[in-house]
Amino acid sequence: xxxxTVRTVLIxxxxxxxxxxxxxxxxxxxxxxxxxxxxxxxxKMAHLTSLGIETLELDVTSEESIKACVDxxxxxxxxxxxxxxxxxxxxxxxxxxxxxxxxxxKQFDLNVFGPVLLIQAFFPLLRKSTSTxxxxxxxxxxxxxxxxPFIGPYTASKSTLSSFSETLRLELQPFNIKVVDLKTAGVxxxxxxxxxxxxxxxxxxxxxxxxxxxxxxxxxxxFMRDGPSVKLMDADVWAKEIVRDLSKGEGRRAPNRVWRGTxxxxxxxxxxxxxxxxxxxxxxxxxxxxxxxxxxxxxxRKMTERQQ
Numbered sequence: 001x002x003x004x005t006v007r008t009v010l011i012x013x014x015x016x017x018x019x020x021x022x023x024x025x026x027x028x029x030x031x032x033x034x035x036x037x038x039x040x041x042x043x044k045m046a047h048l049t050s051l052g053i054e055t056l057e058l059d060v061t062s063e064e065s066i067k068a069c070v071d072x073x074x075x076x077x078x079x080x081x082x083x084x085x086x087x088x089x090x091x092x093x094x095x096x097x098x099x100x101x102x103x104x105x106k107q108f109d110l111n112v113f114g115p116v117l118l119i120q121a122f123f124p125l126l127r128k129s130t131s132t133x134x135x136x137x138x139x140x141x142x143x144x145x146x147x148x149p150f151i152g153p154y155t156a157s158k159s160t161l162s163s164f165s166e167t168l169r170l171e172l173q174p175f176n177i178k179v180v181d182l183k184t185a186g187v188x189x190x191x192x193x194x195x196x197x198x199x200x201x202x203x204x205x206x207x208x209x210x211x212x213x214x215x216x217x218x219x220x221x222x223f224m225r226d227g228p229s230v231k232l233m234d235a236d237v238w239a240k241e242i243v244r245d246l247s248k249g250e251g252r253r254a255p256n257r258v259w260r261g262t263x264x265x266x267x268x269x270x271x272x273x274x275x276x277x278x279x280x281x282x283x284x285x286x287x288x289x290x291x292x293x294x295x296x297x298x299x300x301r302k303m304t305e306r307q308q
Contacts, residue, residue: 007131008077010036010069012060012118013088015044019139019189019235020087024053026239030247033083036073040065060088060114066121074125081125083135083246086115086161091154093205093224095213104153111157116164127175133252134177138165142185142259142267146279149289150224169256180246180254185261186232215299216292228286233262 009027014020014037024037028051037048038058045055056072059065073081092099092107115138126134143151144159162181169179205224207213213220238260245258259265270279284290 005032005131006034007032007082008034008036008073008080008129009083009085010038010056010073010081010122011085011087012038012058012114014048014055015039015041016047017189019184019187019239020085021045021048022189022235022239023085023087023242024048025051026236026243028053029240030243032247034077036076038069039088060086060118061109063117066117070121070125073122077125079125080129081122081134082129082131083137084118084122084126085137085139086118087137087139088114089139089158091151093151093154095150095207095211095220096152098208098211098213099153104156107153107157108160111154112160112164115161119168123175123177126177133254134175135180135246135254136168136172136177137180137182137246138162139182139184140165142183142261142264145183145267145271146283148223148228148283149287150220151227178252178254179256181257182242183257183259183264183267184238185259185264185267186228186230187238187261188232188235213292213296215295216288219288219291223287228263230262230286233260 011020011023011027014024020037020039024035025048027033027035035053036056037045037053038056039045040057040059042049042055042057045053049055054076056069057065058069089111090107092103094100094103119136126136138161140162141155141158144155144162147155165179165181169181172179206221207217211217211220241260242258245260246254248254259267281290284293
């Protein structure tokens with residue numbers, strides 16, 4: 001019997017109930033991977049630990065934490081890593097007119113600069129790997145493709161990470177490291193719970209009293225907290241499909257972009273074939289912006305009438 005090659009994979013953002021945890025389980029079930037699941041708080045990976053998955057502490061916004069994690073992985077693997085999955089992230093959902101610049105910076109620290117720091121820090125281990133193809137996978141989301149309102153800071157950060165991924169895809173080819181842009185759409189997870197959780201985002205997803213969107217406050221805040229009202233893909237199904245995609249030819253035939261989750265095909269089609277602006281009406285209905293628009297205009301007319 002041919003001996004199965006075991007590849008090492010490190011995944012960020014693996015707290016129980018999240019997409020990272022689902023990926024960790026899917027990679028482990030594939031039986032071709034040794035999985036390192038990471039999170040800021042290892043207590044939040046108790047389920048993964050019970051499954052025999054190796055868990056490590058990692059705060060992707062801390063250079064000290066990143067260095068400690070790199071040193072630990074290096075000691076466990078002999079100085080190599082085959083696959084790095086940048087999954088950790090959170091959302092600061094709010095209209096851009098109401099957004100706090102310090103909070104936007106925090107969003108970019110977590111969703112953009114964290115992955116960049118991870119890639120720089122783990123590059124020596126990836127380069128040293130003898131795997132046929134080394135992989136860096138950045139979970140960038142489908143959100144920037146359709147540009148939903150009221151989540152601008154999040155979509156901007158994910159769009160930036162996607163742009164970094166495209167450049168890295170070329171820059172790392174001399175080192176036989178493949179970069180995959182993972183376009184995740186609707187998947188069941190704790191993502192929107194985390195949006196409501198101030199442990200991840202210090203500004204709660206509510207409109208300030210001075211917001212120009214106040215006439216539609218209830219509609220806007222609902223979308224900020226819950227996102228589009230669509231049936232979401234099961235996280236385990238999503239993760240299984242991702243691992244299958246990334247494992248093609250031991251990574252050699254992994255797509256440059258992977259589109260998975262409810263609405264992923266629609267997002268891909270829109271990005272490839274639909275002119276800008278054609279979907280504005282649909283997006284307005286999905287997000288409630290059509291209701292907000294009507295209320296704002298009605299309020300404007302009332303103000304004009306009172307002034308006459």
